[in-house]
Amino acid sequence: MDDMKCSFELSLKAWLDGELSASRSGEVARHVESCSSCAAACADYRAVSACLRSAAAAVPPLPLEALRARWELVRRDVRDERIRTVRVLRRVAAVAAAVLVVALGVIAVEETSGGRATSDQDALGRDAAIEIVLSSPGWGGEWP
Secondary structure, eight states, X not given: OOSSOOTTGGGHHHHHTTOSOHHHHHHHHHHHHHOXXXXXXXXXXXXXXXHHHHHHHHSOOOOXXXXXXXXXXXHHHHHHHHHHHHHHHHHHHHHHHHHHHHHHHHHHHHHHHTTSXXXXXXXXXXXXXXXXXXXXXXXXXXXX
């Protein structure tokens, strides 16, 4: 059966891996002793397995401490990003609240004065309110 496909060919890998029943394993073992193509295929499979085992042994496993350290760096990065996001959102909320207060103050002043400033004090009051908003700690004078 050296020139043709052997009927045992599909069982060789399972036999080498010890996955066959005892009776089937005995059949394949006897066959491999008498079939040169199956014996050669088994030798090739064994050589590939040995090569893979030596390659796997050559790669040292990553130490657990290195994995823990890397995981901690990722956790810190995520936490820092969340903190930055919260800070930006707080600033935006503070600016929005300040703008709302100024807008409501301007509307209230205009309603009491008929839409125009009644005195220099009203105009100064609006300018002071705008200055307070722009100098507030949440604003910081520049966008985040």
